[in-house]
Amino acid sequence: MRVMKWSMIALAVAAGTSQLAVASSQDESKGFIEDSKLNVKTRMLYFSRDFRNNEGGQSRREETGLGFLGTFESGFTQGTVGVGVDAIGMLGLKLDSGKGRAGTGLFPTGSDGRSQDDYSKGGGAVKFRISDTVLKVGDQFTALPVFATDDSRLLPEIAQGTLITSNEIEGLTLHAGHFTSLTAQEQTNRDSFGLKEANVVGGTYAFTDNLSTSLYYSKVEDYWRKYYANVNWALPISDKQGLVFDFNIYDTKSEGSADYLAFDGDKLDNRAFSLSGAYNIGAHTFTLAYQKVTGDGDYGYGIDGGGTIFLANSVARSDFNAEDEKSWQARYDLNFAEYGIPGLTFMTRYVRGTDANVAGTSNGKEWERDVDIKYVLQSGPAKDLSFRVRQATYRSSDGVYYDSPSIDELRLIVEYPLSIL
Structure with a gap:
């Protein structure tokens, strides 16, 4: 799963002209x-995860783990071509589990x-x-809309392949990639999904600080x-x-x-789109979204990354990506920094x-209600230590979606990022 993010505009360099940068990143390299x-x-x-009506199947899955993710990123050597x-x-440790709860x-x-x-x-x-322009060959995390590694469990997925990222033109970010395998979040073998080959190309362009668009292709x-397109438009009304x-x-x-076929054996040939609008006023953000899938089959992903x-x-x-499915969302966010509780x-x-x-039906129905509370320490020796509670309640008209028509889910997450260098 990927919770929708308002981050596509952040992929582009702020400012919307097409002028070449005066000084490049490689010119400013300090060294490896x-x-x-x-x-x-x-x-x-x-x-x-509590399957409340999963008759004859596993009624509950419940586990606790501790994960460590270490990343080292060298600088680039100086000169015309920088090398790094x-x-x-990564290490995952089981703290609590059981055969009936795995x-x-x-x-x-x-x-x-x-x-x-x-x-x-x-x-x-x-x-x-x-x-x-950077060429990266080997193991890496990706966040492309047509090839995105997932990080929703203890340890993230890792992709193996080649990715080129270019920011030669101000406001324009281009990507081209070739990937040959993908390691699942809970697996250690490099080819967990059976991916043979995935090729991706595309980019994001920021016309202005407030308007960006993206276009990507993958095979x-x-x-x-797949073809993917995005338009993101931020419209300031006042300071708040x-x-x-x-x-x-x-x-x-x-x-x-x-x-990967539709449930009735047909090949996939579909369009899936979503349109959302968010209104922010001070500490409050109100969001409405509409999503629809048309054509043959569900919107399919996974072999190309669990975050795609x-x-x-x-x-x-x-x-909410089943064939012909229409879905609405109403969302509310509150930032307590406006009330003296930053973080x-x-x-x-x-x-x-x-x-x-x-x-079994052409009129399947489902709904989900989510609550997410997070607190990040702002200062002191444990600065950036975060505590998060995520609760989801899911119901559907039958059990064809996720093995059970009634699912209650709870995640308690404690994270501590430490910068050593």
Whole structure:
């Protein structure tokens, strides 16, 4: 799942002209060691999912884990062509589980149905920079709308491949990538999904500080080809008021052996779009969103990264992405910094989907209600330590969506990012 983010505009460099930059990033390189960064993030996660009406199946999944994510990013050597390396190291430890409660996606599961006590994974990449263009080859995290690694459990997914990122023109960010494997969040083998080959190309352009657009294309061998487009427009009203409109659309069509099919065996050939509008006034943000899927099959993703769904109604439990499904969302955010408590935020939302064409019915219905409370320490020796509570209530007209028509989910998350270099 990917909770919809208002971050596409952040992919573009602020300012909307097409002039070449005067000084490039490589010109300003201080060196391999001098620009190096070493960070370690610790995450403790309690995950509980209660299948309230899953007759004959597992009624509850409940586990707690502790994860460590270490990332080293070197600087680039000086000269016309800068060279550097990146490294990733991860460790997951089981704190609490049981054979009857396993399967949360936090840990690998053995043949006996029990979660492993610990697991680790990692990798490295070499990178080259000319001017403001970087070529990275090896293990990496990605956040492209057509190839995005997921980080919704204890440890994130890792992609293996090549990615070029270019910022040669002010306001324009271009990407081109070739990926050959993907490591799942709870797995250690480098090819957890069976990905053969994924090629992506596209970019984001900021016309102004407030208006940006994106266009991407991807082709995943034996699965599909995708087109993606986005328009993000921020409209300031006053110092403490503003509107943000965000439009996303995917066009997906099966290609090759079409391993991923619609429930009735048809090949995928669909469009999925979402349109959202957010009104901010002081500490309060009110959001409305509409999402719709048309054509044959659900909007499909996963083989191209568990985060590859930049749609407004992809929320904590459901994506509301079934064939022919229409869904609405109402959301409210509150930032307590306006009331003298910086670091404390609150979010709640309600999403309802109808007319889903799923096995057994052409009028499937589902709804989800989410609550999210987070507090980040602002100062002191434990600065940036965060505490988060995420609760989701999900109901559907039958159990064809997620094995059960009634699901209650709770996540308690404690994170501490530490910058060593």
